[in-house]
Structure formats: structure tokens, C-alpha cells
Amino acid sequence: xxxxxxxxxxxxxxxxxxxxxxxxxxxxxxxxxxxxxxxxxxxxxxxxxxxxxxxxxxxxxxxxxxxxxxxxxxxxxxxxxxxxxxxxxxxxxxxxxxxxxxxxxxxxxxxxxxxxxxxxxxxxxxxxxxxxxxxxxxxxxxxxxxxxxxxxxxxxxxxxxxxxxxxxxxxxxxxxxxxxxxxxxxxxxxxxxxxxxxxxxxxxxxxxxxxxxxxxxxxxxxxxxxxxxxxxxxxxxxxxxxxxxxxxxxxxxxxxxxx
Amino acid sequence: xxxxxxxxxxxxxxxxxxxxxxxxxxxxxxxxxxxxxxxxxxxxxxxxxxxxxxxxxxxxxxxxxxxxxxxxxxxxxxxxxxxxxxxxxxxxxxxxxxxxxxxxxxxxxxxxxxxxxxxxxxxxxxxxxxxxxxxxxxxxxxxxxxxxxxxxxxxxxxxxxxxxxxxxxxxxxxxxxxxxxxxxxxxxxxxxxxxxxxxxxxxxxxxxxxxxxxxxxxxxxxxxxxxxxxxxxxxxxxxxxxxxxxxxxxxxxxxxxxx
DNA sequence: TCAAATAGATCATCTATATGAGTTGATTGT
DNA sequence: ACAATCAACTCATATAGATGATCTATTTGA
Numbered sequence: 168x169x170x171x172x173x174x175x176x177x178x179x180x181x182x183x184x185x186x187x188x189x190x191x192x193x194x195x196x197x198x199x200x201x202x203x204x205x206x207x208x209x210x211x212x213x214x215x216x217x218x219x220x221x222x223x224x225x226x227x228x229x230x231x232x233x234x235x236x237x238x239x240x241x242x243x244x245x246x247x248x249x250x251x252x253x254x255x256x257x258x259x260x261x262x263x264x265x266x267x268x269x270x271x272x273x274x275x276x277x278x279x280x281x282x283x284x285x286x287x288x289x290x291x292x293x294x295x296x297x298x299x300x301x302x303x304x305x306x307x308x309x310x311x312x313x314x315x316x317x318x319x320x321x322x323x324x325x326x327x328x329x330x331x332x333x334x335x336x337x338x339x340x341x342x343x344x345x346x347x348x349x350x351x352x353x354x355x356x357x358x359x360x361x362x363x364x365x366x367x368x369x370x371x372x373x374x375x376x377x378x379x380x381x382x383x384x385x386x387x388x389x390x391x392x393x394x395x396x397x398x399x400x401x402x403x404x405x406x407x408x409x410x411x412x413x414x415x416x417x418x419x420x421x422x423x424x425x426x
Numbered sequence: 427x428x429x430x431x432x433x434x435x436x437x438x439x440x441x442x443x444x445x446x447x448x449x450x451x452x453x454x455x456x457x458x459x460x461x462x463x464x465x466x467x468x469x470x471x472x473x474x475x476x477x478x479x480x481x482x483x484x485x486x487x488x489x490x491x492x493x494x495x496x497x498x499x500x501x502x503x504x505x506x507x508x509x510x511x512x513x514x515x516x517x518x519x520x521x522x523x524x525x526x527x528x529x530x531x532x533x534x535x536x537x538x539x540x541x542x543x544x545x546x547x548x549x550x551x552x553x554x555x556x557x558x559x560x561x562x563x564x565x566x567x568x569x570x571x572x573x574x575x576x577x578x579x580x581x582x583x584x585x586x587x588x589x590x591x592x593x594x595x596x597x598x599x600x601x602x603x604x605x606x607x608x609x610x611x612x613x614x615x616x617x618x619x620x621x622x623x624x625x626x627x628x629x630x631x632x633x634x635x636x637x638x639x640x641x642x643x644x645x646x647x648x649x650x651x652x653x654x655x656x657x658x659x660x661x662x663x664x665x666x667x668x669x670x671x672x673x674x675x676x677x678x679x680x681x682x683x684x685x
Numbered sequence: 686t687c688a689a690a691t692a693g694a695t696c697a698t699c700t701a702t703a704t705g706a707g708t709t710g711a712t713t714g715t
Numbered sequence: 716a717c718a719a720t721c722a723a724c725t726c727a728t729a730t731a732g733a734t735g736a737t738c739t740a741t742t743t744g745a
Contacts, residue, residue, distance in 0.1 A: 187736095189698060215725060226700045231726090239498075247726045248707030264679070269624075364677045365528075367670035368627035368645035386627035386645045411626035418623045418677050420523070448728060474695060485730045490696090506696045507737030 194223055195233035202242065202253050203397045205356045210255035213243070242360055242397075256349040256359070265348070265362060265394075268321065268409060269417045278313035278321065280347075283378070285309050285337030287329070294326050297393050297404040305329040309340055309347075312378055315414065322378045322408040331357060331402055348394075357402050362394045366416060371408075379410045388416060453482055453492035461501065461512050462656045464615045469514035472502070501619055501656075515608040515618070524607065524621060524653075527580065527668060528676045537572035537580065539606075542637070544568050544596030546588070553585050556652050556663040564588040568599055568606075571637055574673065581637045581667040590616060590661055607653075616661050621653045625675060630667075638669045647675060 198213070200206075207213050216234065220227040234251060237243040241264060244252045254260065262277060269275045289303040298306075306326050313321035325347070329335075332355050343350045351357040369389045376383045387408045394403040409416065457472070459465075466472050475493065479486040493510060496502040500523060503511045513519065521536060528534045548562040557565075565585050572580035584606070588594075591614050602609045610616040628648050635642045646667045653662040668675065 191698075212725095217725090228701080229699060232698085234726095245726065246708085248709080248724080250708095250725060267677075362679055364679070366625060366647065366675040366677065367673075368647040368668075369670075370645050384643070386629050388625065388627040388647070409627075411628075414626075416625040418526075418625065420621055420623070450728075471695095476695085487731080488729060491728085504696065505738080507694080507739080509695060509738095 190225055191229045191232040194219075194225060194230055195236055197223065198233055198237060199242070199397055202358070207253050209253045209352055209358065212250035212252050215250065240360065256346060256352050258346055261346045261348055265359070267364075267417050268315070268414050270315075271413055271415060276315045278315050281312045281314065282337065282341050283310040283312050285340060290326070290328075294404050297391075298326070298328055298401050300328050300330070307332060307335055309337075319379050320410050320414055322375050324406040326404045327402065331355065351402070357396055359394045359402065360396055361399075362392050364390055364392045366390050375408045379408065381410055381412075386411070390416070449484055450488045450491040453478075453484060453489055454495055456482065457492060457496060458501070458656055461617070466512050468512045468611055468617065471509035471511050474509065499619065515605055515611050517605055520605045520607055524618070526623075526676050527574070527673050529574075530672055530674060535574045537574055540571045540573065541596065541600050542569040542571050544599060549585070549587075553663050556650075557585070557587055557660050559587050559589070566591060566594055568596075578638050579669050579673055581634050583665040585663045586661065590614065610661070616655055618653045618661065619655055620658075621651050623649050623651045625649050634667045638667065640669055640671075645670070649675070
């Protein structure tokens with residue numbers, strides 16, 4: 168009997184698997200789990216395709232389709248001749264996927280981050296809703312000032328659940344050798360894979376005016392970002408205020424692999 | 427001799443084709459050309475995959491990969507059991523891919539469009555640069571007011587090259603039965619397939635304050651959009667001013683087919 | 686006339702296999 | 716020791732064929 172005649176083929180991977188879901192989606196789920204569980208570390212190669220095919224008892228084409236989707240979601244990175252790697256949060260990656268502020272002329276600068284405050288607190292309505300945690304659940308609040316070309320341009324207000332980031336301290340945040348998403352990943356095994364942002368215009372209040380060195384009631388761009396890990400689980404809520412006098416928010420709605 | 431041993435296989439599709447480009451990219455290019463040339467009309471089905479494979483002398487899997495990418499870029503739409511269709515600019519599609527303003531609660535309303543002015547003019551520096559046309563080339567300028575729930579929320583300023591849209595009139599724009607992108611497509615065979623947007627915060631001037639019914643110096647979100655057709659050829663430059671008191675700009679950077 | 690069953694078309698998924706191309710590391714010859 | 720060569724491994728591309736799911740159109744039967 169050939170494989171496609173096997174009525175139980177959907178159960179090859181795991182008992183209890185939902186029927187009528189494509190095999191490659193199951194494979195994808197398994198791959199995602201392995202990454203999510205830290206079985207395959209960021210930056211490292213995952214097993215070769217033929218090996219995954221063998222282990223999962225599916226054909227290599229099916230594995231390929233699963234990997235294709237994960238590559239498309241920036242979770243895996245393929246390199247011909249070398250292997251397929253779990254995406255790590257290096258600075259370049261962060262800048263490309265999660266930093267959308269460019270100079271008026273279109274050029275992108277790397278920001279210098281200065282922490283303004285680090286505090287423990289309780290989630291308010293909005294934060295709880297966006298983070299999917301209970302009202303008044305414990306959170307950390309981190310205020311950062313981002314300098315571009317030496318000027319304070321962005322005022323970040325980061326809120327993260329203490330449940331996900333136990334024992335985080337301001338010192339750890341300041342002392343990180345890399346981006347804060349890298350810190351999430353390396354210290355807490357939390358990989359941010361996507362974000363949703365909502366933007367509006369507002370006027371500078373006293374605090375933001377001071378921080379960003381603009382007049383009170385100057386126009387600022389407000390960005391509310393929810394950063395998510397696998398399966399759209401929210402892990403960070405961030406409110407940013409941006410002085411868009413010489414910088415802009417760039418949104419290219421066609422990052423899909425074209426060519 | 428089997429196909430893969432044929433050293434001229436890259437020339438099957440068209441003489442003069444660059445070597446070392448994947449076959450499926452060539453097929454994709456041909457498909458794109460057929461659409462772009464109006465050979466296959468928006469909303470209509472393209473030939474079945476096996477037929478395309480036969481015509482192009484490639485396997486059905488190769489056609490499939492080419493179609494896959496075009497589906498991913500929202501240029502084609504697949505429907506199991508029915509066929510593959512050229513994406514048409516209906517209202518739903520426009521709302522999903524090109525309209526990013528949502529209410530504070532996240533819900534999306536369909537705007538009511540009211541034309542404020544239609545004029546002929548000459549492209550200034552910024553417009554010429556974004557549209558890839560000569561300085562002082564002839565353009566049409568269309569000002570629209572977009573009402574959401576009856577309130578004026580968005581003030582659009584659309585600039586398009588007259589070369590691409592000959593004999594366009596205000597009456598044609600107002601009398602269109604569908605969206606303006608549908609008009610571009612149906613009347614001028616220009617299909618907008620992607621857009622790039624840049625956002626900033628600014629204060630309302632006298633004109634925008636009046637149009638949007640806000641106070642002068644109220645904070646407004648300014649969006650500059652370049653809309654492009656196939657091969658990233660710009661066809662429209664649009665400046666929008668948005669009253670973000672009760673509405674927001676939504677940017678989901680992971681619209682890639684996940685699931 | 687109308688509804689149900691059927692056949693056909695088409696995409697969706699899966700398997701199997703072959704070849705090409707890039708990378709890495711070991712082998713080999715000097 | 717060193718460089719060139721080569722083999723092995725990996726992903727990239729392409730082909731062929733089979734089965735499943737879904738929609739459309741036709742036929743059939745009451």
C-alpha cells in the first residue's frame with residue numbers, strides 16, 4: 168500500500184491531530200513548537216530537510232512547504248548550501264523588521280537608546296487588554312529615549328508582564344549588549360516574531376515636550392505597538408512618541424518576497 | 427533525452443531570456459505581462475494551470491510556483507475548484523489592502539467620498555520625484571473628503587500624471603460607480619498592486635481645519651502614499667490628512683499568509 | 686418544474702525523484 | 716605548512732504523477 172492510500176496518514180505525526188488539516192501545516196506546527204520550546208536555539212541550524220522528512224515520516228516536499236511558510240514569516244532563514252537557521256534578534260534584523268522610523272530623505276539610522284526610568288507597576292485597562300493579562304497584573308515599565316543623529320526623536324514607553332520576565336531589573340536592561348528583543352530572546356526565551364501598530368497624531372504634553380526637546384503642543388506621532396511571539400501571543404505593549412519634524416514612519420505594505 | 431538534460435531549457439519560453447534565472451520566475455514574468463497588457467482582464471479567470479504548463483512547456487509544479495508568488499502579492503486570487511482570477515479592485519479588496527484607517531475600537535468603516543476639487547496642474551519637485559515624471563509635467567489634482575460615520579475624517583489630495591490618465595475629468599471621477607482604483611483599472615488599464623506610505627504628525631492649517639472641522643493647530647496625521655502598478659512603477663501620489671481623534675492608522679506587519 | 690445525484694473541471698495537497706548550485710571540510714600533492 | 720582539489724552535504728529548482736476537496740454544470744428522477 169502506498170502512502171497516499173493510507174487513511175491514517177494524518178495521524179502519522181501525532182495522535183490526536185485534527186483531521187482535515189494539511190500535513191504541511193502539522194509539520195509547521197511541530198517546527199514552530201520546537202523553536203518555541205527552545206529545542207532549536209536562535210541563530211542555530213535546524214536539522215536538514217531530508218532528516219526532518221524522515222523523522223516526521225513525510226516527504227521532503229511537505230517539509231519544504233512548511234519551512235517555506237516559516238521563512239516567509241521571518242521565523243526561519245534559509246541559506247543555500249548551509250542550512251536553515253532559526254532567526255536571531257540581531258540589530259540588523261530588528262532595524263529591518265521592527266524599526267520603521269526613517270529620515271525625511273528615506274535613510275535609516277540606528278538609534279542610540281538611553282533608559283529614562285525602570286519601574287514595577289500594575290497593568291491598567293489598556294495594557295491588560297493588549298497584553299492579554301489580568302487587570303492590575305504586575306508589569307514592568309521601561310521608559311527609553313531614542314537618539315537619532317544625537318537628537319532625541321523617540322520617547323518609548325515599554326510595558327511587559329512580570330510573569331513573562333521574572334527578575335528583570337533596570338540594570339539588566341541597561342547592561343544588555345544587544346537590542347531589547349535580543350534580551351527577551353536570550354534571557355527569557357521569548358522571541359518576538361511580529362508586531363501590530365496603531366498610529367495617531369497628538370500634541371506634546373509637558374513631559375514629552377521636555378524629553379523630545381520640542382515645544383509644548385508640538386505635533387507628535389504616537390505609535391502603539393503590540394509585539395507578539397509565536398501564535399500571536401502578546402508579550403510587549405509599547406507606546407512611542409515620535410518627533411516627526413525631520414523623521415517619518417515608513418510603512419511598506421509589500422514586504423512579501425517579490426522579485 | 428529528458429528535459430532536465432536539455433541545456434537550452436531556459437530558452438523554451440522566450441529567446442533572449444537571461445540564463446540562470448529560475449524557470450518559474452520567467453513564467454511569473456510572462457503571467458505578469460499578460461495581466462499587465464490587459465490580455466487577461468481583472469476579475470476574470472486565467473487559463474487552468476495544466477494549460478499554462480502545456481503552453482509554456484514547463485511542468486505544472488513550476489506554473490504553480492509562479493502563480494503562488496503572484497497570489498502572495500495579491501495580483502492573482504486562487505479559488506479551489508473554480509480557477510485562478512486576476513484581482514479586481516472591488517471595494518472589499520481596496521478596504522483590505524489600501525485603507526488603513528480604523529476606529530479606536532478597531533472596527534473598520536467604509537468611507538463616503540466627496541470630491542472637493544478637480545484641477546489640472548504641473549508637478550512640483552516632490553510630486554515629480556515620487557511619480558517618476560519630469561518636473562512640471564502635467565498632472566491632475568483631485569481633492570476628496572472622506573466621511574466616516576458621517577464625519578469628515580480624511581482629507582485626500584491625489585496627484586496623478588496626465589500622461590497615464592488622458593482625458594480624465596472631474597465628472598468621470600465623481601460619476602464612478604466604484605472606487606477610484608477601480609476607475610484607474612477599468613478606464614485606463616492601470617492596476618494598483620502595492621503602495622508605500624510615510625507618516626508624520628502635523629498641525630492643521632486653515633484649509634484642513636475647515637475641511638475636517640477641527641480647530642486650527644489641531645494635531646493631524648499626514649500620510650504620503652505612493653501607489654504603484656506592476657514592477658513598482660508609480661502611478662499615484664496621495665497626501666492624506668487624518669483627524670485621529672477617534673480613528674487610527676493601523677499597520678499590521680505580518681499580513682503574510684500565516685495560519 | 687424542481688431538487689437530488691452525477692460528472693467534469695480546477696485547484697490543494699502529497700509523494701518521489703533528479704539535477705543544479707553554494708558551502709564546508711577533508712584529502713592530496715607540493 | 717600551504718594551497719588546490721575534491722567529495723559530501725545542504726538547499727534550490729524542476730518534473731511527474733496521484734489523490735482529495737470544492738465548485739460548476741449537467742443529467743436524472745419524481
